[in-house]
Amino acid sequence: MLEFFKNLKLFTKFQLALFVVSVIAQGFIGITSYLDGKRLLTDKSFQLLESITKSKKLAVEEYYQNIESQLLTLSENSSTIDALQEFQQNFEDLNEPTPEDELSNKLNLFYTQDFVSQLNTNSLSKYTTENFLQDQSNRRKNILQYHYIARNPNPVEYKYRLNRVQGASIYHETHLKYHPGFSKYSKTFGYKDIMLADLKGNIVYSVEKSIDFGDNLFKSHLKNTELTEAYRKILKASKKGYVVFADYNFYTPSYYRPTSFIATMVYNGNSRIGVLIFKLSDERIDNIMTSNKSWENLSTSGETNIVGRDYKVRTNTRSIQENPLRYFTRMYDAGVDTVVVKRIERLKSTILMRENRGQAAINALNRQDGQFIASDFLGNEVIYTYSPVNIFDKRWAIITEINKNEVLKSVTDFGENLVRISIGLFLVNFLLGYWLARSLSRPMLKIQKEITMLSEGRFPHKTAKIYKDELGKIDEALNTLIDSTRQLAAFAENVGKGNFDYQYEAKSEEDVLGLALLEMRENLRDLSVDEQQRRWIDQGITNINNVLRDHNSSLQELGQFVISHLVKYLRATQGAFFLITEDKDAMILSSCYAYDRFKYVDKSIKKGEGLIGQAFQEQSSIYITEIPENYSTIQSGLGEAPAKALLIVPLIVGDEIHGIIELASLEKFAAYEQQFIEAVADNIAISINTVKSGEQTRLSLKESETKSEKLLIQERKMRQNLDELEETQKIMQKREIELEESRQQLQQNLVKMKSMRKEIIKDEKARVNRVIRKYQRRIRDLEEEQARKEAELVSKIKNLEKQIGGQGNQPNA
Numbered sequence: 020m021l022e023f024f025k026n027l028k029l030f031t032k033f034q035l036a037l038f039v040v041s042v043i044a045q046g047f048i049g050i051t052s053y054l055d056g057k058r059l060l061t062d063k064s065f066q067l068l069e070s071i072t073k074s075k076k077l078a079v080e081e082y083y084q085n086i087e088s089q090l091l092t093l094s095e096n097s098s099t100i101d102a103l104q105e106f107q108q109n110f111e112d113l114n115e116p117t118p119e120d121e122l123s124n125k126l127n128l129f130y131t132q133d134f135v136s137q138l139n140t141n142s143l144s145k146y147t148t149e150n151f152l153q154d155q156s157n158r159r160k161n162i163l164q165y166h167y168i169a170r171n172p173n174p175v176e177y178k179y180r181l182n183r184v185q186g187a188s189i190y191h192e193t194h195l196k197y198h199p200g201f202s203k204y205s206k207t208f209g210y211k212d213i214m215l216a217d218l219k220g221n222i223v224y225s226v227e228k229s230i231d232f233g234d235n236l237f238k239s240h241l242k243n244t245e246l247t248e249a250y251r252k253i254l255k256a257s258k259k260g261y262v263v264f265a266d267y268n269f270y271t272p273s274y275y276r277p278t279s280f281i282a283t284m285v286y287n288g289n290s291r292i293g294v295l296i297f298k299l300s301d302e303r304i305d306n307i308m309t310s311n312k313s314w315e316n317l318s319t320s321g322e323t324n325i326v327g328r329d330y331k332v333r334t335n336t337r338s339i340q341e342n343p344l345r346y347f348t349r350m351y352d353a354g355v356d357t358v359v360v361k362r363i364e365r366l367k368s369t370i371l372m373r374e375n376r377g378q379a380a381i382n383a384l385n386r387q388d389g390q391f392i393a394s395d396f397l398g399n400e401v402i403y404t405y406s407p408v409n410i411f412d413k414r415w416a417i418i419t420e421i422n423k424n425e426v427l428k429s430v431t432d433f434g435e436n437l438v439r440i441s442i443g444l445f446l447v448n449f450l451l452g453y454w455l456a457r458s459l460s461r462p463m464l465k466i467q468k469e470i471t472m473l474s475e476g477r478f479p480h481k482t483a484k485i486y487k488d489e490l491g492k493i494d495e496a497l498n499t500l501i502d503s504t505r506q507l508a509a510f511a512e513n514v515g516k517g518n519f520d521y522q523y524e525a526k527s528e529e530d531v532l533g534l535a536l537l538e539m540r541e542n543l544r545d546l547s548v549d550e551q552q553r554r555w556i557d558q559g560i561t562n563i564n565n566v567l568r569d570h571n572s573s574l575q576e577l578g579q580f581v582i583s584h585l586v587k588y589l590r591a592t593q594g595a596f597f598l599i600t601e602d603k604d605a606m607i608l609s610s611c612y613a614y615d616r617f618k619y620v621d622k623s624i625k626k627g628e629g630l631i632g633q634a635f636q637e638q639s640s641i642y643i644t645e646i647p648e649n650y651s652t653i654q655s656g657l658g659e660a661p662a663k664a665l666l667i668v669p670l671i672v673g674d675e676i677h678g679i680i681e682l683a684s685l686e687k688f689a690a691y692e693q694q695f696i697e698a699v700a701d702n703i704a705i706s707i708n709t710v711k712s713g714e715q716t717r718l719s720l721k722e723s724e725t726k727s728e729k730l731l732i733q734e735r736k737m738r739q740n741l742d743e744l745e746e747t748q749k750i751m752q753k754r755e756i757e758l759e760e761s762r763q764q765l766q767q768n769l770v771k772m773k774s775m776r777k778e779i780i781k782d783e784k785a786r787v788n789r790v791i792r793k794y795q796r797r798i799r800d801l802e803e804e805q806a807r808k809e810a811e812l813v814s815k816i817k818n819l820e821k822q823i824g825g826q827g828n829q830p831n832a
Contacts, residue, residue, distance in 0.1 A: 041444075041445075041448035042445060042448070045441055045444050045445070045448075046441070049437050049438075049440075049441050052437060053433065053434050053437055056433045057427070057433070057434075060427070060433065061426075061427060064402075064426040064427065065390055065402070065404070067316060068321075068390065068402060068404040068419050068421065068426070069390065069404050071316055071317065071323065071404070071419050072323065072404045072405070072406050072417060072418075072419040073406065075307060075308060075323045075417055075419070076406050076408050076417050078307045079304065079307055079325065079408055079410070079417065080408065080409070080410070082303060082304070082307060083264075083281075083410050083411070086281055086297065086299065087262050087281070087411075089208060089297075090262060090281055090282075090283050090295065090297055091260055091262065091283060093204070093213075093295060094283050094284070094285045094286075094295045095286075098197070098200065099215075099285060099295065100285060100286075100287050100292065102193070102196075102197040102201075102215065102224070103215045103217075103223075103224075103285050103292055103293045103295075104287065104292055105193045105196075105197075106190070106193060106197075106215055106223040106224045107217045107223055107292070107293060109188065109189055109190035109193050109223075110159060110190065110217070110221060110223040110233075112188070112189070112190075113159045113162055113163070113188050113190050114158070114159070114162075114188075115162060115186055115187040115188040116187065117162060117165065122161060122162070122165045125165055125169035125170060126152060126161060126164060126165060126169050127148055127152065128169070129164075129168060129169040130148040130151055130152060130230075131148050133175055134151075134175075134230060134274075135147065135148055135151075137274050138271065138274050138275055140365055141274050141275040141276070141362070141365050141366050142269070142275040142362070143358060143361060143362060143365075144275075146271075150240060151230060151240060157233070157234070157235065157238075157239075159221075159233060160232075160233035160234050160235075161233075162188075162233075163190075163232055163233035164230065164232060164233055166184040166186055166191070167181060167184065167194075167228050167232065168228055168229075168230070168232065170184070171228065178227065178228035178229075179198075179202050179205075179226050179227055179228055181228070182194070182195055182198055182199060183195050194224070197224075198224075198226070201213050201224075201226050202226050205226045205227075209300050209302065209303045210226075210297050210298060210299065210300060211227060211273075211278070211298040211299065211300045212225055212226050212227035212229065212296075212297075212298035213225075213226045213295070213296070213297060213298075214226070214231075214232075214295075214296040214298065215285075215293055215294070215295060215296075216236065216250065216293055216294045216296060217292075217293045217294075218254070218291065218292070218293060218294075219235070220235045220236035220237040220238070220247075220250065221233070221234075221235050221236075222234055222235075222236070223293075227298065229272040229273065230271075230272045231246075231272040236250050240271060241271075241272075244268065244270060244271075245265040245266060245267075245268040245270075245279075245280065246265050246270070246280050246282075246296070248265065249263040249264070249265035249280055249282050250282065250294060250296075253282055253283065253284050253294050254284075254294075256284065259284070259286055260283070261283065261284065262281060262282070262283045262411065263281070263282050263283070263411075264279070264280075264281050264410060264411035264412065264413060265279055265280040265281070265282070266279055266327060266413055267279045267301075267327070267331075267333055267370055267371055268371070269371065273298075275366070276366055276368065277301070277366075277368065277370040277371045278298060278299075279298075279299045279301075280296055280297065280298055280299065281296070281297045281299060281411075282294055282295065282296040282297070283295055301334070301335070301368070301370060304325070304333070304334055305334060305335050305340075308322070308323045308324065308325070308334050309322070309323075309337065309340070312340065314337060317419075317421055318421060318422075318425040318426075318428075319425065320337075320421055320422035320425050321337075321419065321420065321421030321422070321425070322336060322337035322419070322420060322421075323417065323418065323419045323420075324336065324375070324417075324418050324420075325408065325415050325416070325417050325418075326375045326380045326383070326384070326415065326416040326417075326418060327413070327415055327416075328384060328413070328414055328415075330374050330375055330376045330380055330384075331370075331371045331372075331373070331374055331375075332369055332370060332371070332372075332373050332374075332375055333370055333371075333415065334369075334370065335368055335369050335370060336369045336373065339363065339367070339368075339369055343364075343367070347360060347363075347364055350363075359372055359373075375418070377393070377403070377418075378391070378393065378403075379391070379393075379403040379404075379405040379416070379418050379420075380405070380416050380418060382405055383405040383406055383407050383408075383416030383417065383418065384407065384414060384415075384416045385407075386407045386414075387405075387407070388405065388406045388407070389404075389405060390402065390403065390404045390405075391403055392423055395420070399422055399423075400422070400423040400424070401420045401421065401422060401423060402420065402421055402422075402423050402426055403418060403419070403420050404418070404419040404420075405417065405418045405419075479501065511536065523536070523537065552689075552691040553691075555691065555695070556691060556694060556695045556698065559588055559695050559699065560695070560698055560699055560702070562584065562588065563581070563584060563585070563588075563699045563702065563703070564702060566580050566581055566584050567581070567702060567703065567706040571706055571709065571710050571713075572710075573710065573714070574598060574609060574707065574710050574711070574714075575609060575610065577706060577707065577710055578596035578598065578609040578610035578678075579596075579610045579612075581596060581610075581680075581703060582594040582595065582596040582610050582611065582612045582680065583612050585680065585682065585696070585699075586612045586682065589682060589684070589688070589692055589695075589696075590684070590686075591682045591683060591684040592613065592662065592683060592684055592685055593611070593612065593613045593662065593682070593683040593684075594611065594612040594613075594680070594681065594682050594683070595608060595610070595611040595612075595680070595681040596608070596609045596610040596611065596678065596679075596680060597609060597624065597631060597678050597679040597680075597681070598677070598678045598707070599635075599676060599677055599678060600623075604625060604626065605623050605624060605625045605626070606623070606624045606625075606631060606632075606635055606678070606679055607623045607624075608623070608624075609678070630643075630665070630667055631667060631679055631681060634667045634668075634669050634679055635669065635676065635679060638669050638671055638676050639669065640666070640667065640668045640669065640693075640696075640697065641665075641666075641667040642664070642665070642666050642667075642688065642693060643664075643665050644663060644664050644665075644687055646661060646662055646663070646664075646665050646683075662683035662684060662685065663684065663685055663686065663687060664683070664684045664685075664686065664687045664688050665681070665682070665683050666681070666682045666683075666684075666688050666693060666696060667679060667680070667681050667682075668680045668682075668696050668697065668700045669700070670700050670703050670704035670707060671700070671701070671704055672701070672704045672705055672708050676704075677704045677707040677708055677711075678703075678704070678707055680696070680700065680703070682696070
């Protein structure tokens with residue numbers, strides 16, 4: 020921001036300064052007024068919401084107190100007592116003759132068409148008629164529902180309009196006598212239904228005429244309802260005036276709509292005769308919560324709801340009453356369970372359908388009052404005001420909520436008005452600032468123009484002194500600055516051309532620019548030398564890389580050309596190129612160079628031996644200018660002289676040394692020359708490693724070719740063996756086929772022989788059987804012949820005996 024202000028024109032700065040001062044003053048006043056107004060309006064809005072919540076709470080509590088009073092008053096009314104006694108007696112005596120087929124058909128028709136279908140639609144369940152008519156033993160219920168529900172010509176919601184029915188039972192006379200009064204009482208005070216139940220759990224009378232009419236609370240589908248639980252509590256109570264409230268729950272006879280009840284015992288003197296039950300209407304609570312659909316003082320988004328101990332709402336939300344389509348769309352978009360949304364849509368109610376587990380509900384159910392701002396399930400900022408509500412033995416929470424933006428709309432309007440006033444004042448301040456800034460900045464435009472020309476490299480003409488104030492002194496100083504700038508320009512031009520000896524003197528010891536230019540000249544002079552050295556190093560690296568690329572067929576060739584090039588480029592006098600042995604314990608002299616000719620000298624140096632061995636062992640460079648005597652001499656045709664500088668550089672890749680370069684010279688090596696050797700040492704070492712790897716690769720390739728030839732010979736032998744094996748295999752396969760054919764022929768012969776054997780045995784058995792039967796017949800014939808002959812012989816013997824006996828008797832005669 021400061022940098023931006025510095026870059027502004029002087030006229031703009033004057034104008035902006037005046038404008039900012041006025042803006043700060045007005046802004047402070049405006050913001051203070053806005054904050055105070057916002058605080059007051061916000062407090063007033065919170066107080067209004069708190070007042071609404073308390074008034075709704077009192078209205079709800081008063082509503083239930085009135086219901087309790089009406090319930091107790093009606094239970095003590097003599098007409099109610101008489102009606103309950105007569106209905107009980109008539110219900111017990113109810114057994115009028117009714118055609119069973121017609122009764123059953125009518126009831127089935129009503130439950131199927133008018134009740135079960137709508138019940139399934141609302142509950143998203145699969146109830147059937149059998150769920151409600153399976154108990155055929157309750158004939159009294161069937162008779163009552165037949166007359167007052169199934170045959171009732173009025174629509175389902177207006178069954179209460181039927182006063183008289185045609186029937187033989189005295190129950191219908193009692194109904195005609197009391198029903199109009201109970202019906203009028205129910206509609207006058209807004210009750211859905213008034214029911215009378217005997218002490219056995221039978222609902223003997225109902226205004227609404229839903230399917231609980233005539234049913235038993237303990238034996239039917241009603242046994243697990245909140246109504247039955249309340250009825251049990253009434254039976255257990257021992258004192259008069261005891262009232263039980265059955266909280267909202269889904270009630271099947273009401274087509275699965277959430278329903279609440281209130282009940283008390285009816286006494287005749289000190290004797291308990293039955294129970295009076297009110298089915299409460301949620302419309303009365305909705306009217307209290309919504310101020311009869313006007314939502315007074317709650318703008319367009321505010322509403323008041325009641326939440327039970329189960330964190331489920333006991334009222335219908337505002338959105339579903341005002342714009343159901345938008346409400347369902349927002350519920351789907353918010354990711355609410357689709358089953359819940361469909362039930363809400365079909366029941367047209369959010370009672371027990373929507374949960375509120377917000378902090379407001381938790382605090383209120385814990386007997387706390389308060390207010391706070393939080394986000395609702397749609398992400399909107401909402402103001403919550405909450406308070407606990409005690410309804411009989413139930414603890415509820417009443418919560419008023421409204422969109423924060425609507426509550427603070429008055430604050431927003433106040434702020435907008437304040438902004439409009441501030442904008443008007445800002446315009447006035449802007450015009451005033453413009454006039455003052457123009458009058459102050461005009462004298463400085465000339466000076467600004469000359470300084471601008473100077474900043475652009477142009478030299479303005481000197482001008483006479485116009486102003487006698489501070490601006491005049493600025494003009495005089497500007498002329499001095501122009502002269503000084505001309506001298507600086509001439510100095511910079513000469514230095515830029517390389518004339519570093521051009522004379523220039525600083526104006527004073529505090530002449531920062533002059534001193535800086537003098538220092539710049541010296542730095543440029545040094546940079547010129549450094550640049551030449553850098554170019555020499557870069558050129559040398561390029562040259563050595565070309566040598567490494569062009570002469571890498573063998574280590575001998577590589578060493579020869581590398582040491583030759585280095586000696587020449589460095590203008591040295593001698594050079595040696597050492598390579599590490601395979602066991603990595605010694606260095607051997609691969610190549611050396613002196614006086615433009617190669618010397619092939621066999622030389623081996625171990626670790627720690629001399630300067631070469633020391634560099635080998637420590638893997639670091641050695642540069643000495645005090646060379647030991649007789650270490651190295653430079654020979655020529657004119658004689659010999661000792662070397663004055665010796666540079667030994669190891670060739671290392673990673674942590675592995677591959678060789679050493681030794682260079683000797685009659686002149687000392689400069690620092691940049693040493694830097695050059697250090698730089699190319701890595702590339703030389705990499706090339707050595709590459710050449711070694713290439714040689715190993717060629718050796719491996721040669722061995723591989725040898726092995727390939729051997730493998731080729733073996734492959735030929737194996738192919739020959741495979742061919743012989745295939746021939747043998749074909750012969751074996753042919754033999755196997757012949758054997759298989761022989762085996763199959765033998766098998767067929769064996770089968771034929773077995774078949775012939777069976778036939779022979781069969782024929783032989785048949786022949787033997789025929790012979791046996793023939794001999795058996797012959798034996799039977801012989802036995803018969805023998806028996807016949809024996810019989811004839813016996814007969815002859817008897818005849819002979821008779822003859823002999825006759826002859827013996829004749830002489831005696």
